[in-house]
Amino acid sequence: MRTRFAPSPTGHLHIGGARTAIFAWLQAKANNGKFLIRFEDTDKERSEKEYVDSIINSLKWLGIEPDEKPIFQSDQISKHREIALDLLKQGLAYSCNVSPERLEEVRKIQQQNKQQPRYDGFSRDLNLPHEKGNVIRFKMPLDGVTTFEDQVLKTISINNKELDDFIILRSDGTPTYNFCAAIDDLEMQITNVIRGDDHITNTLKQINILKALNSELPEYAHLPMVLSSSGKRLSKREGAVDIQEYKKMGYLKEAMVNYLIKLGWSYKEQELFSVDELIKYFDIKDVNSSAAKFSQELLDFYNNHYLKKFKLEGLYKYIDENFLLSEKFINNDKKTEIIDLLREGSNNISELVDELTFFYEDPYLTDEIINAIQIDKNLLALFKEELKEVNFKDKLLIGVFIDSFLSKNKLKFPLLGKPLRLILTGKTNAPSISDLLYLIGKENCINRIDNYLNS
RNA sequence: GUCCCCUUCGUCUAGCGGUUAGGACACCGGGUUUUCAUCUCGGCAACAGGGGUUCGAUCCCCCUAGGGGACGCCA
Numbered sequence: 253m254r255t256r257f258a259p260s261p262t263g264h265l266h267i268g269g270a271r272t273a274i275f276a277w278l279q280a281k282a283n284n285g286k287f288l289i290r291f292e293d294t295d296k297e298r299s300e301k302e303y304v305d306s307i308i309n310s311l312k313w314l315g316i317e318p319d320e321k322p323i324f325q326s327d328q329i330s331k332h333r334e335i336a337l338d339l340l341k342q343g344l345a346y347s348c349n350v351s352p353e354r355l356e357e358v359r360k361i362q363q364q365n366k367q368q369p370r371y372d373g374f375s376r377d378l379n380l381p382h383e384k385g386n387v388i389r390f391k392m393p394l395d396g397v398t399t400f401e402d403q404v405l406k407t408i409s410i411n412n413k414e415l416d417d418f419i420i421l422r423s424d425g426t427p428t429y430n431f432c433a434a435i436d437d438l439e440m441q442i443t444n445v446i447r448g449d450d451h452i453t454n455t456l457k458q459i460n461i462l463k464a465l466n467s468e469l470p471e472y473a474h475l476p477m478v479l480s481s482s483g484k485r486l487s488k489r490e491g492a493v494d495i496q497e498y499k500k501m502g503y504l505k506e507a508m509v510n511y512l513i514k515l516g517w518s519y520k521e522q523e524l525f526s527v528d529e530l531i532k533y534f535d536i537k538d539v540n541s542s543a544a545k546f547s548q549e550l551l552d553f554y555n556n557h558y559l560k561k562f563k564l565e566g567l568y569k570y571i572d573e574n575f576l577l578s579e580k581f582i583n584n585d586k587k588t589e590i591i592d593l594l595r596e597g598s599n600n601i602s603e604l605v606d607e608l609t610f611f612y613e614d615p616y617l618t619d620e621i622i623n624a625i626q627i628d629k630n631l632l633a634l635f636k637e638e639l640k641e642v643n644f645k646d647k648l649l650i651g652v653f654i655d656s657f658l659s660k661n662k663l664k665f666p667l668l669g670k671p672l673r674l675i676l677t678g679k680t681n682a683p684s685i686s687d688l689l690y691l692i693g694k695e696n697c698i699n700r701i702d703n704y705l706n707s
Numbered sequence: 708g709u710c711c712c713c714u715u716c717g718u719c720u721a722g723c724g725g726u727u728a729g730g731a732c733a734c735c736g737g738g739u740u741u742u743c744a745u746c747u748c749g750g751c752a753a754c755a756g757g758g759g760u761u762c763g764a765u766c767c768c769c770c771u772a773g774g775g776g777a778c779g780c781c782a
Contacts, residue, residue: 258782259782260781260782262712262781262782291780293782294781294782295781295782297777297780297781299782355779355780359778359779362708362709363708363709364708365708366708366709367708367709368708368709368710368776368777368778369708369709370709370778381717387780397719405712405713408708408711408712409711409712410708414709414710414711414779418779420780421780422780423780424780426780428779428780428781428782429782430782432782433782435721448776449711449712449713449775449776450775450777451776451777451782452712452776452777453710453711453776453777453778454777454782456711473757474712476712476713476775477775477776479774479775481718483774483775484775485775485776511719514719514720514731515719516719516720517720518719518720518721518730520721520730521720521721521729521730521731522730523719523730523731523732526722540719540720541712541713542712542714542774542775542777543712543713543714543774543776544718544719544720545718545734546717546718547719547732549718549719549732549733550718550731550732550733552732553731553732554720554732555734588775593745596744596745596746597744597745647723651740651746655740658741664741664742665741665742666741666742667741667742668742669735669741669743670742670743672742673742673743679743680743681744682735682742682743682744683743683744683745684716684742684743684744685742694733
């Protein structure tokens, strides 16, 4: 089995493309096959080298690397042209001199008549000589149906009269996408074509090209689209974020892969999968046939899970290498313990890094925070004095001290805990008090309490 | 507009003619070495609508509605 991912380098890789790539890659890996990449860069205007690199880097980050060198469609142009001219010679294609203006007019009239706008076959039987400035169009069958068994969507068919004689060679002599794609899949000996379901009509066209060439058809699997959380097509406005942005925000590749694969595919009632398990269990036939909306919450869930599962030393190293950490934090001898504590409640690493601050820097107490702190200052002062005597080497001893202080003064925990959390962190949302005291350190804690008492 | 595809809890999904319609996320509530969080236990919550077929339909067929896609000398 040979599968491929065939992006056009006209933008970064986003969620949708990444998911398609993962499915195609897994399909190959699950069947001991090869996974290839082909850049569809025949649109010179829009294709950029920058995007080629970006796409490759994104895939690499996700753990996806091609088994053969990536193919660039633009390198095959002369071959495509040759085949197009051959089809012309055989009478399977024809030269057409209808101007773009005239096509525009025809389409307008068709639309007014509630018909599908399409090329009307004007030059089909004219047998025009192929002159400069003409295009070559493919002769679609005039009747019958084109049909195929999709591995995800089952039977798909269309009346051939709905398909028009599309252009395979432009007036400037360059080949077009549908033609190139069909031929390249053939040349690359692709056995399984996996792509978004927005390609269904292209598949129908490409099947006819392959039939004209007397070639065997690959298996097709069309993946339902990933829609934005509001149910719209993914676009710049609608959450089509460069996959590398997720890396920058502190999403782990394991989470990304797990989330994307679960968007449409399922295995029993399992939610979490290692790559090895995916390779073991994946079957394209188990992909769901309906479109799915992107869910930040679910992605966060997976990311939090893998954040917690990450080996602690490795996680620190990863964060240090990919995020900007303060010198003060790097020099903190409890830094890994702090990360270990914070990852419990973090959805991503940027969030975690933001939370780091109060471990090495006194929080600035705004009036709002000060007003929210409700505690008897005498009591707090007493707490501070006793805290000075506590052994901070052991977190458990801090907990014991808090318990005894509370019972000695007949206090409920929140009465001390809530104001203390605000004083120590400036936040209402933070880890447990004894963890905070322990990780912030005795000296800092006492300073912060003094700051409040003097405010 | 024409054609193609899709439709189970708010979201991702399981189901493949007989189920108390299952799981996960989110949400809500109880519990935990009295805290927001974590952890844990529990709860809420769905077969788009209408016709058939059948002893019996979430499941098969048709229609309607809704959503998405394709209709380029873009890919």
